Amino acid sequence: MARVTFREERCKGCELCTAVCPKDLLAMSKHINAMGFHPATITDMEQCNxxxxxxxxxxDLVIEVEKEGKKVG
Amino acid sequence: MEKVFTRPNSLKDIPMHYCPGCTHGIIHRLVAEAIDELDVVDRAIGVAPVGCSVFTYQYFDFDMYQGSHGRAPAVATGIKRVVPDGVVFTYQGDGDLAAIGTAEIVHAAARGEKITVIFVNNAIYAMTGGQMAPTTLMGQKTTTTPFGREANSNGFPIRMSEMLSTLDGASYVSRVSVHDPKNINKAKKSIKKAFEMQIAGAGFTMVEVLSSCPTNWGMSPKEAVKWVESDMIPYYPLGEFKVPSEV
Structure with a gap:
């Protein structure tokens, strides 16, 4: 279980993230942000590891990733 | 939920001015992560260059200075000699380091100054509008070589890492790239190693990072990182050119 969050206002729409996802889960949004770029987003959060x-x-450090930590004990 | 990836503490939470897809942002993060992991944020002193990364001092959350064009290694020499405990580094582009600052970088390396140089090579003068740099590849089109760089009038690209690694004062010289996640991880290790060596008292350390410039290369960011792999790496091979003999 993982969660990816995008700071859309910081995204410059370069699409480098979409090219490197091993599961091809990233895409550019249809809407634009304040800077006029289409920000990156995740299409299927369930699939993300x-x-x-x-x-x-x-x-541009747009993406932050959280993951379910290993249980202690 | 545990955070597995977040902004390093020593990189300020402000938007960077770089163009979309410019890999300066990645290299800034790698430097900040290395400083954080080595826990030397109180001792770190960076010297910003002239070029696209001139505003580096606004992004790093530790002491920063800004040298005049090409003179960052001379400024860093002064800082390191006055503050020997400092972890002193310069962050320079190829126009800054390999053209106007050639004298400073060569002699800083020859003297074995105990500083670290992060040399960002994108094969072009980016901030000034995409003119030919000493590192521009043969045949590469720039605003001053509109038909491609050719040997007769423009000479040949300089391989700075190979050149500086011949100097006895240089302790660690390596070339890395940030065109894909695997190489980004390698670049991080190399940058961290250079800082570790400086902290251990070694002489001059330099990490050359191959970077992309989508705007001035006239490519999309995706095409630009592919061009780094297909065209730059064959001319600028990756690897460690000088490692200390005792290691």
Missing amino acids: GCATCARMCP
Whole structure:
């Protein structure tokens, strides 16, 4: 279980994240942000395993990734 | 839910001015992560260059200085000698380091100054409008080589890492790339290693990072990172050109 959040107002629509997702889950939104770019978004959150490859590729630190931690004990 | 990826503490939470798809943002993050992981944010002192990354001092949340064009290694030399405990680095582009600052970088390396240089090579003068840089590849079109760079009038591109690695004062010289996530991870390791070596008292350390410039190359960001892999890496091979013998 993972959660990916996008700071849409920071996204410059470069699409680098969409090219590196191993499961091809990222796409550009139809709407535009305040800067006039189509921000990146995730199409299917259920499929995401939180590998954070997209976040590592993003030049503008738009993407934050959370993952269910391993249970202690 | 545990955060597995978030902004490093030493990178300020403000939007960066770089063009869409410019890999400067990635390299800033890698430097900030290395500083955070080594827990030297109180000792870190960076020197910003002239070029696209001139505003680097606004993004890093530690002491920053800004040198005049190409002089960052000379400024860093002064800082390191006055503050020997500081973790001093310069962040320079290829126009800054390989053209106007050639004298400063060569002699800083020759003297074995205990500084780290992050050299961002995107094969073009980006901020000034895409003119030919010393690192521009043969045949590459820029605003000053509209028919492509050719040897007769423009000479040949300089491989700075190979050149500086021949100097005895250089302790660690490597070239990495940020065109895909795998290479970004490698770049991070290399940058961290350079800082670790500086902290351990080694001499001059430099990491050259191959970067993309979609705007001035006239490509989309996706095409630009592919061009780094297909055209730049064959001329600028990745790897460590100098590692200390005792390691």
